[in-house]
Amino acid sequence: MERVAIIGASMTRFGERDGWVRDLLAEAGEACLRDAGVAGSDLDHLYVSNMASGEFEGQTGVPNALAHDLNAMPAYTARIDQTSSSGGAGVYAAWQSVASGASDLTMLVGGEKMTHRTTAEATDVIASLTHPAEYKHGVTLPSFAGMTARLYLDTYDAPRESLGKVAVKNHRNGVDNPHAQFRKEVDLETVLESPIVADPLRLYDFCPITDGSAALLFCPADVAEEYVPKDDYVTIEGIGGATDTHVVHERADPTTMGGVADSSDDAYEMAGLGPDDVDVAELHDMFTILEFLQSEDLGFFEKGKGWKAVEEGVTDRDGDLPINTSGGLKSKGHPLGASGVAQVYEIFAQLTGQAGDRQVEADVGLACNVGGFGNCVTTAVMEGHR
Amino acid sequence: MSDDPVFEAAEYASGAVSYPPHPVGPEGTERVGTVDLSDREATVITWTESTATPPGVRQPNTLAIVEFEMGDDYDGPPVRALGQVVEGEGVEIGDAVTPTYAEELREPGAGIREPASQDWDGFRFEPVE
Numbered sequence: 296m297e298r299v300a301i302i303g304a305s306m307t308r309f310g311e312r313d314g315w316v317r318d319l320l321a322e323a324g325e326a327c328l329r330d331a332g333v334a335g336s337d338l339d340h341l342y343v344s345n346m347a348s349g350e351f352e353g354q355t356g357v358p359n360a361l362a363h364d365l366n367a368m369p370a371y372t373a374r375i376d377q378t379s380s381s382g383g384a385g386v387y388a389a390w391q392s393v394a395s396g397a398s399d400l401t402m403l404v405g406g407e408k409m410t411h412r413t414t415a416e417a418t419d420v421i422a423s424l425t426h427p428a429e430y431k432h433g434v435t436l437p438s439f440a441g442m443t444a445r446l447y448l449d450t451y452d453a454p455r456e457s458l459g460k461v462a463v464k465n466h467r468n469g470v471d472n473p474h475a476q477f478r479k480e481v482d483l484e485t486v487l488e489s490p491i492v493a494d495p496l497r498l499y500d501f502c503p504i505t506d507g508s509a510a511l512l513f514c515p516a517d518v519a520e521e522y523v524p525k526d527d528y529v530t531i532e533g534i535g536g537a538t539d540t541h542v543v544h545e546r547a548d549p550t551t552m553g554g555v556a557d558s559s560d561d562a563y564e565m566a567g568l569g570p571d572d573v574d575v576a577e578l579h580d581m582f583t584i585l586e587f588l589q590s591e592d593l594g595f596f597e598k599g600k601g602w603k604a605v606e607e608g609v610t611d612r613d614g615d616l617p618i619n620t621s622g623g624l625k626s627k628g629h630p631l632g633a634s635g636v637a638q639v640y641e642i643f644a645q646l647t648g649q650a651g652d653r654q655v656e657a658d659v660g661l662a663c664n665v666g667g668f669g670n671c672v673t674t675a676v677m678e679g680h681r
Numbered sequence: 682m683s684d685d686p687v688f689e690a691a692e693y694a695s696g697a698v699s700y701p702p703h704p705v706g707p708e709g710t711e712r713v714g715t716v717d718l719s720d721r722e723a724t725v726i727t728w729t730e731s732t733a734t735p736p737g738v739r740q741p742n743t744l745a746i747v748e749f750e751m752g753d754d755y756d757g758p759p760v761r762a763l764g765q766v767v768e769g770e771g772v773e774i775g776d777a778v779t780p781t782y783a784e785e786l787r788e789p790g791a792g793i794r795e796p797a798s799q800d801w802d803g804f805r806f807e808p809v810e
Binding site for chain 1: 699729739792
């Protein structure tokens, strides 16, 4: 199995954008090719991570459209849909294509166009991933978060304010990210007094609806320096993907994300590393409660203690384990298919020293991308070479 | 045979029961029967009141995950369901509830899902007095 390097990365500004999904994918894809100094026609494989371009704007066949726009023929193309974890699944597919020897140069572009839809329409498109037995009750992903947050707070005797502090932290980080949808700090009082969306969670406990795209370029690690200097690439040392139940209520403990635990076990084992080796992490904070659950199920903190780590500043940018230095989905935004790719973009930036005002000291980074309410998960462990 | 609506859970050869039914049971076991949950009491595991609801869904929409009382002879995994709480009622973690039938839980066709692709009736949960 080939060891795999990421030699280029790009992302568009996230937020409300004029372009449609095809424009956004081309913007990120072109920038990524330019970053590594290669042409579209050099690509062996081209993947697009996207959840719902057909449902959102009536555009299907996006990989072929992107190959046209980047003149990437005759690359093999495919669309990767794994709902909100389409980006992470795309990272897995791109890694697999190079690790297996099937491709010597693969580009992954993730993107979604959502903001032209109302919040209710976008919420319903996302909720369409649920089982019919759930969908008919009008369940939404935010309502899963509300139920899980209530159970977590009750089970672990955590204060409601601790969830609000996740939002405060990630908004603070987003201020320094030029690609973030929200570059504005919020205080705890604003979070705790914002309108209720899914009791006990309020508006500022949720990520926004977002347009945007991000891209990554993969090759075998032993040829990475033919493209870029040693300081400017990272290697994927371990990666794992896992699935949990489709209906959320079937999980033995609804406050445990089995897919996160299973995928990270595989990623750590492949890397020969453990949670204590991770210097910086990007987690899927679509809802504030998810940052607690993932930080525990990735092994960073004991079960039921993730909230204390946030309270004590451990996950701040200047803490022992900075989490979501990009601002996370909460502040940066969550254009479904792009999010898992953008998480790896941030880890790439941190490990190559290109994170600007967000820069932390890090040799090993982790990205955990979640689909549904923990239904599908990809975890990747990466290492820099500075 | 009764025409009363059935809250259909599946029973598998291992003795496990699940709602909703899986065509294939845990560890590949075959489905061997149906268990009707409509007359069983359940306990609220957690709940939320959702105020941002999709097209065709009541607003607000109180939802709960409940765990059914399956009797002393049952030793399989917990049997749970997610569903709406009946209009005008509140619940707390640990409350006892019973299922109550509703002909239409949300407006078919108002959302993205094809109306003919699934059922729209089902059971809400009502607190036990």
